[in-house]
Ligand SMILES: CC(C)[C@H](C(=O)O)[C@@H](O)C(=O)O
């Protein structure tokens with residue numbers, strides 16, 4: 001029997017509730033599909049700061065490194081906003097990404113038929129959306145040096161550096177090519193090369209690498225135009241390849257097109273070693289502890305983990321089918337309620353899904 | 358009689374066509390409202406590069422500096438994309454902004470009742486949109502130094518610097534406060550202070566300055582969330598205050614919410630000296646010379662010029678009313694045609710508007 005060791009980081013806010021559902025689901029799947037899964041829970045985010053004074057304790061990072069995959073719920077709370085930046089939950093996230101060398105962030109955006117009405121966009125605009133954002137995750141302005149505040153002058157000044165070398169651009173382009181080849185073979189690379197030198201290198205390198213694969217059709221867009229096009233006609237995109245900061249903005253924008261951000265998963269990957277799988281949504285402290293959160297984005301992240309991280313394709317498909325069945329029967333959590341559907345709690349919808357597995 | 362000297366930069370693509378309409382409209386308005394307007398036409402953008410080898414000739418910049426206001430149509434064409442960056446039309450734009458010290462870019466986004474259906478968003482989501490993006494225009498990563506390519510190493514590398522000092526943030530915040538005070542008094546400042554030091558200075562400075570005006574209610578959003586919120590519920594915003602790069606992305610996104618980017622004007626201002634007034638749309642080389650472009654965004658830019666740049670409020674209102682009348686009679690250019698309306702050419706719709714003045 002195959003045996004996997006995964007680390008579960010339930011984090012802050014609604015994290016523990018949706019993690020409970022995920023644990024149950026993974027256990028049922030492991031039985032049905034004949035694999036053994038050891039789930040090691042670790043503190044991460046605000047809760048780790050409370051206990052150990054740091055959002056990403058070494059002990060947590062070490063366990064993650066030794067695991068087969070990491071399943072992360074969500075971190076953060078406005079109450080930590082006044083802390084020094086390196087103590088905030090968000091910094092923990094950046095530390096985890098960098099410690100595991102997770103240079104590729106993958107965010108599929110697809111709207112489920114049964115949820116078409118949730119979007120703020122017209123049905124005919126969103127129904128064909130099926131895109132993947134491939135975002136570089138451990139370079140660019142997020143990690144660029146030098147950076148900092150200049151305070152010993154009359155006028156305070158602060159700065160950051162947006163920097164890439166061609167190796168960093170190459171490896172993320174290769175991931176995008178791999179993904180595009182499993183889909184419609186279209187890559188749209190997004191940059192701001194009409195203004196930024198770092199974007200010019202991005203554009204040149206992407207062109208250079210993709211031109212080696214004759215199956216791939218490459219287009220380029222400036223980031224302002226890409227934001228527009230995502231609103232105007234998101235169905236035109238297949239794979240969007242972009243840098244860390246632009247990917248942060250565009251993937252959230254793309255996610256919101258579906259109207260149901262409680263439904264979207266993501267994967268952060270390295271070429272080898274464990275990946276981190278997490279929902280796109282935040283920790284929603286306002287509804288934490290009320291058992292009304294939507295656990296599905298985390299379940300879909302668990303499904304990505306099964307498929308990409310553990311190679312358990314069948315279990316992943318089983319889970320996705322179960323989720324679709326429950327949705328098409330009209331069951332919803334409160335975030336997606338539209339009057340004609342039955343509203344269930346977080347644990348209740350979890351149980352419905354488990355029953356379909 | 359008041360006398361104004363304006364510089365008209367008709368630029369590239371559809372620029373000359375929509376500029377023709379603007380000239381006629383301005384002449385009619387000057388007669389009706391008793392002012393004299395001298396329109397000096399200068400080369401700028403791709404066309405200036407063709408003639409003088411630079412997109413922003415000194416002679417053009419000098420005339421602009423000596424004018425009361427600059428009316429700019431649009432610049433650019435993919436055919437210039439292979440030129441060195443400093444020779445491209447876009448660089449001309451950056452040079453103009455910087456030469457005139459235009460630190461404040463103002464983009465109102467409002468959807469005209471008669472055009473509600475043009476949006477890719479649902480009617481009930483866009484009908485209440487009435488926001489203004491206030492974007493810092495001559496700082497940040499667009500102009501930050503050091504910048505460049507490092508090519509004498511094994512692995513090519515390129516970088517840019519995102520930098521602000523508190524003075525730059527202060528003066529743009531003051532513009533936002535002034536505008537907000539004429540509206541709903543709400544400012545949403547957008548940054549990425551959970552990751553970037555330069556954004557932390559932005560956030561702290563904006564808070565510091567706005568707290569001096571008790572009428573203003575300030576909120577802060579991370580840029581990824583702002584992109585989401587603009588899609589989810591754009592009606593929540595009054596004034597969005599942000600830096601150069603984020604403003605570039607968010608203002609285009611906000612513009613596209615209306616579905617009719619051929620309708621949106623912008624102003625770029627200094628505290629004194631001439632401003633530049635220009636439509637939000639690009640030069641649309643694919644339809645250039647066909648007399649089918651929509652001249653209205655440029656006319657609305659002329660209206661902003663009359664109001665803000667020349668203090669000719671009445672003429673500005675006259676023009677806006679004329680535009681609304683023509684639209685509500687069902688006349689449209691091709692970009693906004695929806696079957697039930699009459700499609701006119703660029704010059705035809707211009708003439709209709711002139712008749713209503
Ligand atoms: C929390 C924050 C640091 C993070 C980012 O900007 O990368 C988040 O927005 C994301 O996209 O995962």
Ligand SMILES: CC(C)[C@H](C(=O)O)[C@@H](O)C(=O)O
Pocket residue numbers: 194195224447448450451605
């Ligand atoms: C053409 C380009 C340099 C410019 C910018 O990025 O500022 C444009 O996108 C704009 O918003 O006016």
